[in-house]
Amino acid sequence: MTENDSRQNEVEILCIGTELLLGNILNSNARWLAEELAALGLPHYRQTVIGDNPKRLKESILEASERSNYLITTGGLGATQDDITTEVIAESFNSKLKKRENVFNKIEAKVITQSRSTKKESLKQSLFPERAKIIPNDFGTAPGMIWTPKEGFTILTFPGVPSELKAMWSSYAVPWLMEKTSQRNIFISKVMRFTGIGESQLAEEADDLFTNTNPTLAPYADIGEVRLRLTAKEQSKERAEEIIKPIEKKILKRFGNYFYGTDNESLASVVIKMLIAKNEKLFVAESCTGGGIGATLSAIPGASNAFLGGIIAYNNHIKHKFLGVPYQLLEDYGAVSSQVVQAMAEGARKNSGADWSIATSGIAGPDGGSTSKPVGLIHFAIAGPHGCSLSSESFGSYKGRIAIQKLSVVGSLNKLRLLLLTRS
Amino acid sequence: MTENDSRQNEVEILCIGTELLLGNILNSNARWLAEELAALGLPHYRQTVIGDNPKRLKESILEASERSNYLITTGGLGATQDDITTEVIAESFNSKLKKRENVFNKIEAKVITQSRSTKKESLKQSLFPERAKIIPNDFGTAPGMIWTPKEGFTILTFPGVPSELKAMWSSYAVPWLMEKTSQRNIFISKVMRFTGIGESQLAEEADDLFTNTNPTLAPYADIGEVRLRLTAKEQSKERAEEIIKPIEKKILKRFGNYFYGTDNESLASVVIKMLIAKNEKLFVAESCTGGGIGATLSAIPGASNAFLGGIIAYNNHIKHKFLGVPYQLLEDYGAVSSQVVQAMAEGARKNSGADWSIATSGIAGPDGGSTSKPVGLIHFAIAGPHGCSLSSESFGSYKGRIAIQKLSVVGSLNKLRLLLLTRS
Numbered sequence: 150m151t152e153n154d155s156r157q158n159e160v161e162i163l164c165i166g167t168e169l170l171l172g173n174i175l176n177s178n179a180r181w182l183a184e185e186l187a188a189l190g191l192p193h194y195r196q197t198v199i200g201d202n203p204k205r206l207k208e209s210i211l212e213a214s215e216r217s218n219y220l221i222t223t224g225g226l227g228a229t230q231d232d233i234t235t236e237v238i239a240e241s242f243n244s245k246l247k248k249r250e251n252v253f254n255k256i257e258a259k260v261i262t263q264s265r266s267t268k269k270e271s272l273k274q275s276l277f278p279e280r281a282k283i284i285p286n287d288f289g290t291a292p293g294m295i296w297t298p299k300e301g302f303t304i305l306t307f308p309g310v311p312s313e314l315k316a317m318w319s320s321y322a323v324p325w326l327m328e329k330t331s332q333r334n335i336f337i338s339k340v341m342r343f344t345g346i347g348e349s350q351l352a353e354e355a356d357d358l359f360t361n362t363n364p365t366l367a368p369y370a371d372i373g374e375v376r377l378r379l380t381a382k383e384q385s386k387e388r389a390e391e392i393i394k395p396i397e398k399k400i401l402k403r404f405g406n407y408f409y410g411t412d413n414e415s416l417a418s419v420v421i422k423m424l425i426a427k428n429e430k431l432f433v434a435e436s437c438t439g440g441g442i443g444a445t446l447s448a449i450p451g452a453s454n455a456f457l458g459g460i461i462a463y464n465n466h467i468k469h470k471f472l473g474v475p476y477q478l479l480e481d482y483g484a485v486s487s488q489v490v491q492a493m494a495e496g497a498r499k500n501s502g503a504d505w506s507i508a509t510s511g512i513a514g515p516d517g518g519s520t521s522k523p524v525g526l527i528h529f530a531i532a533g534p535h536g537c538s539l540s541s542e543s544f545g546s547y548k549g550r551i552a553i554q555k556l557s558v559v560g561s562l563n564k565l566r567l568l569l570l571t572r573s
Numbered sequence: 574m575t576e577n578d579s580r581q582n583e584v585e586i587l588c589i590g591t592e593l594l595l596g597n598i599l600n601s602n603a604r605w606l607a608e609e610l611a612a613l614g615l616p617h618y619r620q621t622v623i624g625d626n627p628k629r630l631k632e633s634i635l636e637a638s639e640r641s642n643y644l645i646t647t648g649g650l651g652a653t654q655d656d657i658t659t660e661v662i663a664e665s666f667n668s669k670l671k672k673r674e675n676v677f678n679k680i681e682a683k684v685i686t687q688s689r690s691t692k693k694e695s696l697k698q699s700l701f702p703e704r705a706k707i708i709p710n711d712f713g714t715a716p717g718m719i720w721t722p723k724e725g726f727t728i729l730t731f732p733g734v735p736s737e738l739k740a741m742w743s744s745y746a747v748p749w750l751m752e753k754t755s756q757r758n759i760f761i762s763k764v765m766r767f768t769g770i771g772e773s774q775l776a777e778e779a780d781d782l783f784t785n786t787n788p789t790l791a792p793y794a795d796i797g798e799v800r801l802r803l804t805a806k807e808q809s810k811e812r813a814e815e816i817i818k819p820i821e822k823k824i825l826k827r828f829g830n831y832f833y834g835t836d837n838e839s840l841a842s843v844v845i846k847m848l849i850a851k852n853e854k855l856f857v858a859e860s861c862t863g864g865g866i867g868a869t870l871s872a873i874p875g876a877s878n879a880f881l882g883g884i885i886a887y888n889n890h891i892k893h894k895f896l897g898v899p900y901q902l903l904e905d906y907g908a909v910s911s912q913v914v915q916a917m918a919e920g921a922r923k924n925s926g927a928d929w930s931i932a933t934s935g936i937a938g939p940d941g942g943s944t945s946k947p948v949g950l951i952h953f954a955i956a957g958p959h960g961c962s963l964s965s966e967s968f969g970s971y972k973g974r975i976a977i978q979k980l981s982v983v984g985s986l987n988k989l990r991l992l993l994l995t996r997s
Contacts, residue, residue: 439871
């Protein structure tokens, strides 16, 4: 790439395979590579998926060569008729393929041990453009290549099998790319996680910060969660972390009430960590969430150090039998009431011997709603060493059963988190 | 589209979001849409991912307009500054946006109930090109649109939130696309669902059927499940269903043991349906699955007609207290043993009064494994009117905690299903 070239190490990903276009498999390779590129600080602006069709594949390769400096391809390196990647790449730049004896011998040695040698297939996988550098495949047969068919444009090819791609990428492509693209700057990202606030509210109240150029801020939303990604571009990790700090402080000052964790933390992992630090135990009593709080907590490795278990009390008899909720209370107020959810939480705490208990009861829908108790109405109770805290939320019936259940799980974990915070 | 146009209803997918380019999230929307397009019989040759960048987004929209007849976009319809999809689409074809009063009012009505009305945001989401047809969003605020900015090229926009996208697609886009692309033939799809068999085994044993051209067969795999989609192309629904039948029979003859449902059924919905039909009740006793079986069952509308609840017995004391598992048994055999899982299931059935109970205990990892009880080893017990059935499976530690828990949930529901089948 010449100095005058306005492109700056721009990378594209091209995933090749008709099975992707048919929706047969999820394109997890693109996501994995995208995350790797972000970590390397390489600008990555486009991903494309193309089937095993020579004409369309050639078109998309040539397009990328006009736009980007590096093209990373996945798929189409195997031995079957559908595997056309290397061939089409060579043809796109009017180059011929040549057999690499050493590659051929290596492949033959591998397939012979699997007693499925066919010379033709090994030959197909050992054909490369003359000046291409081979990326060895230590976990499979088909190697990839690094080839620069024209100035300022290099193609790196990988198989579609994720384990092979990942090993080849990490062992061979990363060192090569780091050397080739050696910029002075590195990129450091920090993700801040919030709950109890909508993406649009957060975005509006942080409006002035989004104009920041270094670090940059980007918001992301999931059910019951908003994330902010802060990305700094600096000459050293230390310097990058340093310029992230003041913005992070500003954000915490504004949204501290909603902030619960960073990077790969989750509400469940944060709650588990807080409980372990206090050496306190948690038990749950789930009606409308039906086991969802327990499942979310037990997805965290090591959860058993703080999470004892719970009662899924989907039925009034179960609420009475295992949580000691009086039948009279159920009759007087109904299962979806603050009275019943309080009795559930207190019964759960008492019967399990846990320090804390969470109870939920609500109407997840689509049926069972009424004017006074609409679909989406959820009652929460959290019993702890200092008493029982009650609340309710209306999540809106239009969101649907699955989202209402998920929001109830998130909401209850966050309520416990806030109590654990204030009572520490 | 004119008759002379060589393009034939070609569809492209364009997923918009910097989050995708940073690898923060997996592009499951592209896969889902691809599968839907395949089922509709619409040719789909390219998927692109672009960040929230106006220039590059415009480029990719204009490129698609030269190549395809339909462009389906996901993402960028929200209320934040990053959401630029509608704006850039309009600008790409030199069109202006106009406020839709009825859309604005609908959005305001939704956000007001959540006491977070901000007129500016509602306004942003109610701006559309003049002749665009609105795709209502029944599960969120941001609607999509169907807009034909030039002859032979129509754009359909959807939010990036999968649940909203799926509902809008199925309710509004599919009927519209079916009418617009009305070839003489209609496509009828039937999905057959299997569990307990791997995709490769099924694909190998059904090899001869995959050459079928009408109906076509395509396999899809998820954790613990394989699906076969049979798609018939015929002049009438009746005729299509007719030609699906014989193939369906052949498949059932070969794989009937693994088949559990069709189309939108799930293992949980099938089990709930079978229990309701028998007027029998289910209670669960979950150790390693931690509430996952309960959560999966209670995700089904109407589950409370058969599912009473359960005990999440993540801790030995809980197993003893609520399920009556003797401490001696826990000491002699360990919590992960057929003896303990049997006691859990029998205690759960007895204490709840349910007709059936499922119990799980195993090592989900990543820690806690040993040579005799490796990570991935799960014990199952199902107690029912005729006794208790025991089994165990080794799912392989390399699969990771989340997949092992999911496989345990699927496995236990399937075991109950098979017992319900044979004992009917």
